[in-house]
Amino acid sequence: MNTPSLNLLTDPLIRIRDADGQTRPLNLPELFVALGHDAVRDYPALRPHQRHPWHSLLVQLAALAQHQAGEAPPWDEPDSWRAALLALTPEHPDGSAFCLVAPHDKPAFLQAPVPGGKLDGWKAIPTPDALDMLVTSKNHDLKGERMRRAEADDWLFALVSLQTQEGFLGAGNYGISRMNGGFSSRPAIGVAPDGGIGRRWSRDVAALRDARVDLIESYGMRGEGGVALLWLPSWDGVTSLAFAALDPFYIEICRRIRIAEELTGGLVAHGTGTKAARVDASARKGVTGDAWIPVEEGKALTLGSDGFNYGLAAELAWGSKYRKTTAQILRDEDGVNGITLLAQGVVRGQGKTEGYHERRIPLSKKAVGLLRRGQTDRPASLASERVRAVGTMRGSILRTALFALFEAGTDKLDFDRRTAKQQIEPFVKAFERAEDARFFDDLNIELDASSEDEQHAERLRWLIGLAERAEAVLHSAFAVGPQCGERRYRARSRALAFFHGALRSDKHLPQLAQHLRAHSMAEETTS
Numbered sequence: 001m002n003t004p005s006l007n008l009l010t011d012p013l014i015r016i017r018d019a020d021g022q023t024r025p026l027n028l029p030e031l032f033v034a035l036g037h038d039a040v041r042d043y044p045a046l047r048p049h050q051r052h053p054w055h056s057l058l059v060q061l062a063a064l065a066q067h068q069a070g071e072a073p074p075w076d077e078p079d080s081w082r083a084a085l086l087a088l089t090p091e092h093p094d095g096s097a098f099c100l101v102a103p104h105d106k107p108a109f110l111q112a113p114v115p116g117g118k119l120d121g122w123k124a125i126p127t128p129d130a131l132d133m134l135v136t137s138k139n140h141d142l143k144g145e146r147m148r149r150a151e152a153d154d155w156l157f158a159l160v161s162l163q164t165q166e167g168f169l170g171a172g173n174y175g176i177s178r179m180n181g182g183f184s185s186r187p188a189i190g191v192a193p194d195g196g197i198g199r200r201w202s203r204d205v206a207a208l209r210d211a212r213v214d215l216i217e218s219y220g221m222r223g224e225g226g227v228a229l230l231w232l233p234s235w236d237g238v239t240s241l242a243f244a245a246l247d248p249f250y251i252e253i254c255r256r257i258r259i260a261e262e263l264t265g266g267l268v269a270h271g272t273g274t275k276a277a278r279v280d281a282s283a284r285k286g287v288t289g290d291a292w293i294p295v296e297e298g299k300a301l302t303l304g305s306d307g308f309n310y311g312l313a314a315e316l317a318w319g320s321k322y323r324k325t326t327a328q329i330l331r332d333e334d335g336v337n338g339i340t341l342l343a344q345g346v347v348r349g350q351g352k353t354e355g356y357h358e359r360r361i362p363l364s365k366k367a368v369g370l371l372r373r374g375q376t377d378r379p380a381s382l383a384s385e386r387v388r389a390v391g392t393m394r395g396s397i398l399r400t401a402l403f404a405l406f407e408a409g410t411d412k413l414d415f416d417r418r419t420a421k422q423q424i425e426p427f428v429k430a431f432e433r434a435e436d437a438r439f440f441d442d443l444n445i446e447l448d449a450s451s452e453d454e455q456h457a458e459r460l461r462w463l464i465g466l467a468e469r470a471e472a473v474l475h476s477a478f479a480v481g482p483q484c485g486e487r488r489y490r491a492r493s494r495a496l497a498f499f500h501g502a503l504r505s506d507k508h509l510p511q512l513a514q515h516l517r518a519h520s521m522a523e524e525t526t527s
Contacts, residue, residue, distance in 0.1 A: 002260050006100035006152050008109060009082050013100075013152040017041045019196070028098070029081035032062060036074040038198035045153045049133075049356040052188045052344040053164045054157060056292060058201060060249050063208040064088055064228050067249070074202065088229060097232060100155060100259050101267070105234075109156075110163045110251075111258050112235035112278075119258060125269035128158035131257070133166040133346070133353075155259060155267055163231075163253040167348050172273020176254045177243070178293065180286035180300040187303045187345030188292035189316050190327030192360065194338025203334060204327050208249060208291050211326045215248035215289040222247055230278060237274035243281040248289050254278055294322035307357030308343040310390070310439040314383035317341055317361050317440075318376050330371050339363045364444040379447055386443060389463065389509060390435050397502040398470045399428055405474070405481045405495035423480065431473045435466070463512040467503055474499055 006013060012025035016034065019041055026034060034040050035058070046054060062074070065084035075081050089097040092107060102108035105117030125131045128150045167175035168182020175182045192200050216223045226247035227233065233241070237256055257271045281288060286300025294301040294316055301322060308316070315321050328341065341361040347354035363371070370379055402424040442462055449455040474495060482491045502508055504516050 002101050002103055004094060004096040004099040004102045004106075004108075005261065007095050008098045008100070008156075009085060009095050011152075013156065015044050015151070015153055017044055027078070028061075028085065029078035032058075032074065032081045033076060033078055035198035035201045036076065038196045038202075040198050041196060043153070043157075045151060046157050047132075047161075048358065049346050050157045050161045051358075052186070052292070053160050055197070055201065055204075056188070056290075057160050057164060057251060059204045059208060059291070060251050061085065061088075062201070062205045063212075064247070064249050064251075066205070066209060067212065074205070089232060091232075097229065100152060100159075101261055104258050104260075107229075107232050108259065110159050110231050110253050112231045112233065112253060112256065114256070114258060115234055115236050119260075119270045119272075122256075122258070122270040122272040125257075125271055128154040131155070131269045131271075132158040132161050150267070152267070155269070159257065159259070159269075162255060162257070164251065165346065166254055172275070174254055174274060174277035176252055177277070177279040177281035177284070178252065178286060178288050178290045178300070180302050181282075183348055184286065184300070184302040185346050185348045186290070186293065187301050187343070188327075189294060189325055189341060189343045190292050191330060191334055192340045192342040193334040200342075203331055204291065206333070207326050207329070207331060211291065212248055219248065219287075219289045220244050221250075221289065226250070235274075235278065237272065238276055240276045240280040241278060243279060243284065243288070246279070252279060291326040292328075294325055296322045303345040303347050303357065305347055305354045307345070307347060307355070308359040310436045311387045313343060313359055313361055313440070314380075314387055314443075316343065317363075318380040318383050320376075320380065330368065334368075336365050336368045339368055361440050362444060364448050366448045367444060370447075379443075382446055383443055386439065386462075389466065390432070390439075392508050393466055393470050394428060394432055394435075396508055397499060398431060398474060399424060400502070401474050401495045401499040402427055402477055404498050405477055405491050408482045408487045408491045424477075427473050427477045431470055434469060460511060460515055463509060464515070467512060471499060 008014070008028040010027055012027050012030070014028065014031055015023055015025050016031065017023050018034075018039055021041065023044055031040070043054070065081065065088060066074070068087055069084045075084070085098065086093065086095060089095075089107070096102040097107040098109050100109055102111075103117060104114045104119060107113050164176060164178075165186045167179060167184060169175075176186065179186045190200075190204060193203060213223075215221060221243075222245060227241060227245055228247035228250050230241065230246075230250060230252045235256060254277065255271060256274055257269055259267055259269045262268050285298060286293060287295050287298060288300075290300070304312075330339075340363060343359045343361065344357070346356050367379065370376060403420060406420045406423045446455055446458040446462065449458050478492055481495075482488045504513050504520075506513050
């Protein structure tokens with residue numbers, strides 16, 4: 001029988017790098033004090049796809065502790081945090097609920113008690129990366145089961161990742177409640193104010209606490225006495241917890257997992273399947289009051305394979321399609337300078353992972369002012385127009401010109417020819433990636449324009465640059481297009497003729513077309 005050990009409340013298990021780049025281990029109360037002073041630069045053992053689960057866990061734990069204690073300001077002493085966190089588990093005063101290892105009939109951190117305490121038939125999981133969610137459990141993004149010399153925080157971060165963001169993975173392996181279906185994901189968007197990760201943690205804790213009453217009323221959850229730490233009640237794998245019985249800040253688990261100490265002193269995890277999800281919430285489609293998940297028409301956002309591309313990012317930042325998240329709403333303490341919107345998420349599918357996506361959306365000082373005043377119509381309109389312009393340049397102009405090139409300048413283009421499509425796609429994607437990377441910086445310049453005339457001039461400047469960058473991509477394709485004699489000449493000339501003709505047609509980008517035609521006429525007049 002495992003005795004309680006590796007206690008997050010007392011043992012320095014979490015490695016951090018401070019502002020000077022020095023690495024040191026902290027326990028959880030010490031970490032909260034350091035975050036409150038914005039004295040944590042990063043976590044050396046934390047993998048990119050684990051960042052949001054870890055952040056949200058720390059925010060929810062702190063908000064729960066403060067609410068339970070009836071105090072809003074964060075404490076500056078580890079002992080105060082330790083007492084407040086321990087108060088969340090009154091039936092386990094020995095702190096076992098915050099230990100990575102505990103007797104199996106008692107709760108351990110993110111590990112529900114096992115009735116009878118026996119793990120007969122449970123599968124051994126030898127390494128943290130084998131425990132982690134799908135992104136590192138197969139030999140796609142990273143080699144599996146390679147973390148043979150793992151530290152305690154490697155196990156901790158993998159456990160948090162699995163229990164708070166995993167989806168459905170075959171019979172008996174149910175996912176979390178905070179996503180729209182088992183093959184979805186737990187995307188996140190929130191404000192990242194100027195400063196380090198501690199400042200973001202502090203503002204999100206305050207935002208969550210301020211939203212508590214609204215969450216209770218909107219989602220029918222328990223104001224007092226609700227289940228907050230879902231690893232405290234025993235779990236037989238057959239029954240589920242009712243959503244209405246939960247606290248609005250609940251921290252969930254989705255799998256039956258227990259960590260144990262080996263005779264060699266290392267750790268090993270054991271897992272088994274279940275006949276039911278931990279939370280009975282499938283009908284909610286991920287609409288659970290999560291502080292970071294965008295919601296549209298009664299369902300949580302499901303992140304697609306292209307992640308937070310400029311179209312989705314613009315909609316999340318400025319549009320009205322998705323309800324703004326609790327963490328996304330600007331607060332007074334955020335200030336006005338250096339603010340970004342941070343979007344994060346793992347893309348999941350049936351039995352596969354399509355990568356981790358993270359994007360920072362810069363907000364200019366003027367953009368911050370517009371958001372604070374709720375004046376989002378103009379930015380939303382500007383962003384939408386730019387999204388359409390990039391799409392038009394990519395699909396209707398550049399793509400067709402590339403077809404003309406790879407079809408060797410024939411009079412009739414075969415847009416369904418598979419070989420041509422395969423040749424064209426890398427160039428189209430390269431153009432879009434480049435525009436995606438600069439989209440919000442360019443948008444902010446137009447948004448900051450002080451008059452309609454300046455705005456119009458900036459839009460035209462951007463359109464001209466867009467055309468120049470698309471033409472550069474077309475020219476780069478000449479190197480792999482037809483290369484022999486007359487076919488090469490005809491293919492290139494037809495491609496360029498179509499490209500410039502399309503730019504001057506009001507059918508595609510009227511403002512740019514009018515400028516180019518006027519510029520051509522002026523050149524003819526002076527020649």
